[in-house]
Amino acid sequence: xxxxxxxxxxxxxxxxxxxxxxxxxxxxxxxxxxxxxxxxxxxxxxxxxxxxxxxxxxxxxxxxxxxxxxxxxxxxxxxxxxxxxxxxxxxxxxxxxxxxxxxxxxxxxxxxxxxxxxxxxxxxxxxxxxxxxxxxxxxxxxxxxxxxxxxxxxxxxxxxxxxxxxxxxxxxxxxxxxxxxxxxxxxxxxxxxxxxxxxxxxxxxxxxxxxxxxxxxxxxxxxxxxxxxxxxxxxxxxxxxxxxxxxxxxxxxxxxxxxxxxxxxxxxxxxxxxxxxxxxxxxxxxxxxxxxxxxxxxxxxxxxxxxxxxxxxxxxxxxxxxxxxxxxxxxxxxxxxxxxxxxxxxxxxxxxxxxxxxxxxxxxxxxxxxxxxxxxxxxxxxxxxxxxxxxxxxxxxxxxxxxxxxxxxxxxxxxxxxxxxxxxxxxxxxxxxxx
Numbered sequence: 001x002x003x004x005x006x007x008x009x010x011x012x013x014x015x016x017x018x019x020x021x022x023x024x025x026x027x028x029x030x031x032x033x034x035x036x037x038x039x040x041x042x043x044x045x046x047x048x049x050x051x052x053x054x055x056x057x058x059x060x061x062x063x064x065x066x067x068x069x070x071x072x073x074x075x076x077x078x079x080x081x082x083x084x085x086x087x088x089x090x091x092x093x094x095x096x097x098x099x100x101x102x103x104x105x106x107x108x109x110x111x112x113x114x115x116x117x118x119x120x121x122x123x124x125x126x127x128x129x130x131x132x133x134x135x136x137x138x139x140x141x142x143x144x145x146x147x148x149x150x151x152x153x154x155x156x157x158x159x160x161x162x163x164x165x166x167x168x169x170x171x172x173x174x175x176x177x178x179x180x181x182x183x184x185x186x187x188x189x190x191x192x193x194x195x196x197x198x199x200x201x202x203x204x205x206x207x208x209x210x211x212x213x214x215x216x217x218x219x220x221x222x223x224x225x226x227x228x229x230x231x232x233x234x235x236x237x238x239x240x241x242x243x244x245x246x247x248x249x250x251x252x253x254x255x256x257x258x259x260x261x262x263x264x265x266x267x268x269x270x271x272x273x274x275x276x277x278x279x280x281x282x283x284x285x286x287x288x289x290x291x292x293x294x295x296x297x298x299x300x301x302x303x304x305x306x307x308x309x310x311x312x313x314x315x316x317x318x319x320x321x322x323x324x325x326x327x328x329x330x331x332x333x334x335x336x337x338x339x340x341x342x343x344x345x346x347x348x349x350x351x352x353x354x355x356x357x358x359x360x361x362x363x364x365x366x367x368x369x370x371x372x373x374x375x376x377x378x379x380x381x382x383x384x385x386x387x388x389x390x391x392x393x394x395x396x397x398x399x400x401x402x403x404x405x406x407x408x409x410x411x412x413x414x415x416x417x418x419x420x421x422x423x424x425x426x427x428x429x430x431x432x433x434x435x
Contacts (some may be wrong), residue, residue: 002120017095022141023047023141023142023179023298025154025200026097026137026138026141026199026200027138027142027150027154027202029055029192029196029199030093030137030138030154030194030200031154031157031194032092032152032157033097033130033134033189033192033193033196034130034131034158034161035157035160035161035164035377036097036100036101036105036116036161036182036185036188036189036192036289037100037127037130037131037157037158038065038113038157038159038160038161038162038164038280039164039168039169039185039189040100040101040103040104040121040123040127040156040163040165040185040186040189041069041127041161041162042161042165042166042169043104043121043165043166043168043169043181043182043185044065044066044169045066045169046164046165046167046168046169046170046173046181047164047169047170047173047178047181047182047416048062048165048172050177050178051065051113051178051182053063054178055112055113057113058108061113064117064250064330065116065120066186068117068121069123069124069127070118070124070370070374072121072124072125072128073124073127073128073366073370074367074370074371075128075130076124076125076129077129077134077260077363077367077370078360078363078364078367080092080096080128080129080363081128081129081132081133081250081360081362081363082363083129083361084129084132084133084136085136085356085358085360088202089133089134089136089137089202089203090137090196090197090200090201090202091197091202092129092133092138092427093130093134093196093200094193094196094197096126096127096128096129096130096133096195097124097126097130097189097190097192098102098125098126098190098421099122100122100123100125100126100130100185100189100191101186101189101190102186102190103119103120103122103123103125103126103186104119104123104182104185104186105182105186105187106121106122106185107119107120107181107182107186107411108178108179108181108182108183108186119166123257125133126291128365129191129367131155131158131249131362132360132361132362132363132366134154135151135346135350135362136350136358136362137148137153137156137202137203138151138154138360139347139350139355140166140203140355140358143182143273144351145290145294146287146290147286147290147343147347147351148285148286148287148289148290148293148300148343148344148346148347149286149287149289149290149343149352150286150343150382151286151342151343151344151346151347151350152282152283152284152285152287152289152342152344152361153282153283153286153287153343154342154343155282155339155343155346156279156280156282156283158216158281159245159275159278159279159282159339160276161278162249163272163275164196164280165185166185166272168181168185168188169181169184169185169270175180181243205355211384216255222358222360224353224354224356225353225357225360225361225364226364227352227353227354228346228352228353228418228421229411229418230301230354230411230412230413230418230419231348231349231352231361231411231413231418233407233410233411234301234345234348234349234365234407234408234411235349235364235365235368235369236372236404236407237304237305237308237341237345237346237404237407237408237411238341238342238346238349238365238368238369238404238408239368239369239370239371239372239373240338240367240372240373240400240403240404241308241311241338241341241345241373241400241401241404242339242342242369242372242373242374242377243337243373243374243376243377243400244247244311244315244338244373244377244397244398244400244401245275245278245305245339245373246340246374246377246378247377247378247381247394247397248271248274248275248278248335248338248374249271249275250265251378251381251382251389251390251394252270252271252274253267253270253271254267254390255390255391255394256270256271256317258321258390258391259323259390259391260323260328261422262395267425269417273332274286274332274335275329277332277333277335277336277370278335278336278338278339280336281307281336281337281338281339281340282340282342282343283341283401284340285303285304285307285337285339285340285341285342285343285344286342286343287343287346288303288348289303289343289344289347297415297419298415298416299412300344300347300348300351300412300415301344301348301408301409301411301415302349302408302409302412303344304340304341304344304345304408305405305406305408305409305412306405306430307337307340307341307344308337308341308401308402308404308405308408309401309402309405310334310337311334311337311338311340311398311401312334312398312399312400312401312402312405313398314330314331314333314334314337315331315334315335315394315397315398315401316395316396316398316399317329317330317336318331318332318333319394319395319398320393320395328377333399334398341404341408344352345365346362346365346409348411348415349361349364349365350362351415351418351419352415352418352419352421373400377397378402380397381393381394381397383435384396384397392405
């Protein structure tokens with residue numbers, strides 16, 4: 001970054017939330033980049049028919065264009081998030097956004113499948129640590145009492161971006177060609193990335209060790225990510241519950257086509273409605289948690305437990321009943337709670353760990369979600385569908401929500417004690433120096 005950029009991105013004090021107008025400006029830009037992130041990630045699905053027609057690629061090759069981004073994000077999220085905590089969130093976010101946006105534009109310039117696959121891999125490199133670094137910045141500029149609401153709203157951008165990526169990409173590709181879809185999706189993010197360091201100021205990374213040392217050995221930093229029992233239980237609960245939205249996105253169109261006899265276009269549209277319902281749930285779920293937990297700190301982890309349990313009950317009933325309006329309504333209602341725990345879980349793990357490792361903590365949650373829920377969920381449902389049938393598989397899948405609910409309840413037992421160690425100045429507990 002230039003000297004001018006450094007001045008414009010001057011660090012902020014680590015312990016004081018920002019003023020309202022500035023905080024919402026940070027949120028708007030960070031939310032916008034999250035939309036760009038998922039627009040770039042999901043637009044590929046909209047151009048599958050065009051790629052198959054132009055290049056004659058197989059379905060396996062098309063699937064690889066999706067999987068390569070998730071694989072790269074999963075591999076790089078922890079190391080790049082740790083670098084973001086050390087190098088600076090604003091600089092890291094700006095660089096990452098330029099990488100994924102330029103890589104998305106490069107996808108439209110690819111002349112063969114190999115070039116497109118490599119460009120998609122670079123998209124994953126750019127996106128690997130963005131969610132973690134963005135969440136860390138938002139945790140700084142907003143007060144603790146609004147943390148779950150803000151983190152939930154931030155995560156909802158991923159779901160909304162996924163829907164928009166398919167809708168916008170399909171419309172542009174049909175009218176102007178598949179290459180134009182990548183240009184239209186990738187270019188706006190470049191403008192946001194350009195503006196980001198001129199508006200957003202980073203915060204000074206708090207000292208993590210004795211004698212004010214902000215940078216300690218990697219092994220010590222990693223230990224701090226797992227220092228709290230409630231945080232570790234929340235990692236597991238968050239990851240397991242994330243299997244549900246992944247399953248809904250992957251299998252709802254096929255379920256509606258097979259069990260409701262919807263033609264594919266209608267099935268896809270109805271599935272998009274379910275994803276939007278999940279987006280609304282994560283958007284408002286964190287805010288409700290913030291309100292309910294004021295003065296009753298333990299409810300910080302009890303509320304996401306309730307979300308997970310309600311989700312499990314509604315989805316099991318919806319998928320288990322004979323096809324009809326009531327059953328479909330229950331499925332959509334369950335989708336509202338599918339990711340409502342997201343902002344709550346991220347808030348919990350941030351509350352109980354040192355501010356110096358917030359991006360790394362969020363990256364750990366992302367990694368856990370990938371390994372425990374996002375990746376295995378759709379595969380296991382497909383496996384059960386082959387052995388039994390899809391409707392039964394989807395009826396059994398929400399059992400994982402009850403496991404997540406139990407883990408959140410266990411986290412509630414130690415949350416208050418863990419959070420008190422890192423309470424901000426002026427609250428009920430001191431900030432631990434983590435010697």
